[in-house]
Amino acid sequence: MVAIKFCGLSRAEDVEAAAAAGARYVGFVFFAKSPRCVSIEQARDLALEVPMGIAKVGLVVNPSDADLDAIIAAVPLDIIQLHGSESPERVAEVKARYGLPVMKAVGISSAEDLPQLDAYAAVADQILLDAKPPKGADLPGGNGLAFDWRLIAGRDWTVPWMLAGGLTPQNAAEAVRMTGAQQVDVSSGVEGARGVKDAGKIADFAAALT
Numbered sequence: 001m002v003a004i005k006f007c008g009l010s011r012a013e014d015v016e017a018a019a020a021a022g023a024r025y026v027g028f029v030f031f032a033k034s035p036r037c038v039s040i041e042q043a044r045d046l047a048l049e050v051p052m053g054i055a056k057v058g059l060v061v062n063p064s065d066a067d068l069d070a071i072i073a074a075v076p077l078d079i080i081q082l083h084g085s086e087s088p089e090r091v092a093e094v095k096a097r098y099g100l101p102v103m104k105a106v107g108i109s110s111a112e113d114l115p116q117l118d119a120y121a122a123v124a125d126q127i128l129l130d131a132k133p134p135k136g137a138d139l140p141g142g143n144g145l146a147f148d149w150r151l152i153a154g155r156d157w158t159v160p161w162m163l164a165g166g167l168t169p170q171n172a173a174e175a176v177r178m179t180g181a182q183q184v185d186v187s188s189g190v191e192g193a194r195g196v197k198d199a200g201k202i203a204d205f206a207a208a209l210t
Helices: 012-020 040-047 065-074 088-098 115-121 172-178 199-208
Strands: 003-009 025-031 055-060 081-082 102-108 126-131 159-165 183-186 191-193
Touching: 003 055, 003 199, 012 025, 012 040, 012 126, 012 199, 040 065, 055 065, 088 102, 088 115, 102 115, 102 199, 126 172, 126 183, 159 172, 172 183, 172 199, 183 199
Parallel strands: 003 025, 003 183, 025 055, 055 081, 081 102, 102 126, 126 159, 159 183
Antiparallel strands: none
16 A cells, blocks of 8 residues: 655645545645645644544745744644755754654756765655756745656665655556655645645545555
């Protein structure tokens, strides 16, 4: 069974749909430029709706300690997802400061981007392999773009890893077949409109991987 992370949830019905689809993780976005951004108060209320056994992930982009202090104090998160240009040293700092597992997202567009994965795997609890955003893009992820999955076919790292970037109910099974991914992350691929999740697409995504 492939573990699924449904990211960018912003409504109680999104959490309900993700849980019904067998989500292993749900993600809440704390990045103002994202159409999926939630306030700390919204995230707290949503997190309290998440059933036991589903990990609650907070996605942040180049956060300051003050940013994280405010989020962690209010929202019962299980994992911090760093989705900016944080260095391996910063990843280690965040992990030490908050005592929570850290997932580091790394943008991939070519083979030149792969060596850094080892550096992040040395300090993070998990790594998330996402498509590198196009130049000038406002968002570091959630752009609906995939990278060439052949780049990581047969590869593995010293920590669990998750495949992201452009996944949909239509291509998820092929992505898993090509890469051997045991965990996947989806956001825009299960939306009916930008930033708005679709319960039917969430169910279809899960069904494609069962």
